[in-house]
Amino acid sequence: MIKRILFLITLILQFSFLHAGIVVLNGLTHSYKVENGKVYKGKVAIENTGNNPQSVKLFLQDFTYHSDGTINYTAIHTNKKTNGDWIKLNTNLVTLKAKEKTEVFYEITIPDRVNDPGSYWSVIIVEPVDDIKPTDKQPGVSITSVIRYAIQVITDYDTEKAKPDLKFESIKVEKEEGKQAVKIAIANNGNLYCKPTASIEIYNRKTGEKIGTFSSLTMGLLPSTSKTFYIDISKIPPAQYKATVIATDEDENAFALNVELEVKND
Incomplete structure (x- = not known):
């Protein structure tokens, strides 16, 4: 990956x-x-x-x-x-x-x-x-x-009057080079270039226990553009989970979304 x-x-x-x-x-x-x-x-x-x-x-x-x-x-x-x-x-x-x-x-x-x-x-x-x-x-x-x-x-x-505005376009769990990965498409709808990192906090769906936090590489994102951020979750066993997806830029502006996450065997 x-x-x-x-x-x-x-x-x-x-x-x-x-x-x-x-x-x-x-x-x-x-x-x-x-x-x-x-x-x-x-x-x-x-x-x-x-x-x-x-x-x-x-x-x-x-x-x-x-x-x-x-x-x-x-x-x-x-x-x-x-x-x-x-x-x-x-x-x-x-x-x-x-x-x-x-x-x-x-x-x-x-x-x-x-x-x-x-x-x-x-x-x-x-x-x-x-x-x-x-x-x-x-x-x-x-x-x-x-x-x-x-x-x-x-x-x-x-720049004091400008800011990034990050939006999650899609969140998918798919195999990437034989490993399960979360693919998070993020768009910058703001007017300022930024360097976000995507991360995901995964929780047991029944108990609420936190399984772990996983992060992507940091990538630059120009205004009115979007990129797909890849997160390796191959260590997570197949099951259904609750998760929080977070995009954080270099100025620690954070954008979060709660999702249901399904990790499959295949």
């Missing part, structure tokens, strides 16, 4: 392709607390781990995701909370020698007046550019798959 969770996190943060060589060294989420009219600076650190020179292009896109696994990378202005217009890269194309590292810098210029408090975001796409080579086998060109990294740039404005 842990493998599945790590796979999903990776899928949220980057496109899944096959070619290796370019890696991003300084993280895939860059967050800033911002004020009107201010300028903030950041950078994308890139390394070519391959043995050949590699060109890399960088560009901005909007980005959303949902608990059913769908991820959308779209043109700037698709998302009404985009900050794509605020971000300027110092270059859109770099070429790295074998084993070379470089840094691409960007500036975020906050407008003199931002109307609504909360989180604004977009992603910087880092994409290796492969030479197009003719093929001897058939007319046309060959296409090589590459890794494309999506670096979230999140700007939080007037």
Whole structure:
């Protein structure tokens, strides 16, 4: 189940392709607390781990995701909370020698007046550019798959007036890699990015005795998006239970729901 969770996190943060060589060294989420009219600076650190020179292009896109696994990378202005217009890269194309590292810098210029408090975001796409080579086998060109990294740039404005609002979309008990797991789909209906953890307190249905508390990994959740949080309950014997499901963010804001839980043999 842990493998599945790590796979999903990776899928949220980057496109899944096959070619290796370019890696991003300084993280895939860059967050800033911002004020009107201010300028903030950041950078994308890139390394070519391959043995050949590699060109890399960088560009901005909007980005959303949902608990059913769908991820959308779209043109700037698709998302009404985009900050794509605020971000300027110092270059859109770099070429790295074998084993070379470089840094691409960007500036975020906050407008003199931002109307609504909360989180604004977009992603910087880092994409290796492969030479197009003719093929001897058939007319046309060959296409090589590459890794494309999506670096979230999140700007939080007037956070004192903004807050996450977490909602449980669904709660299921299903087998995950041969183990029973609680799958909790959580949506952020608020206007502020947060990093919630899902947990479940399980009780004996007849006696009320607490069986245990189990937790998921912590994951970031943008406004108007949702994710599925996985909790391993393979140690719980098959039976019907009472349970309390809790989502808690990094500021200890908690959202809870009482549920009936059935753990099956199969």
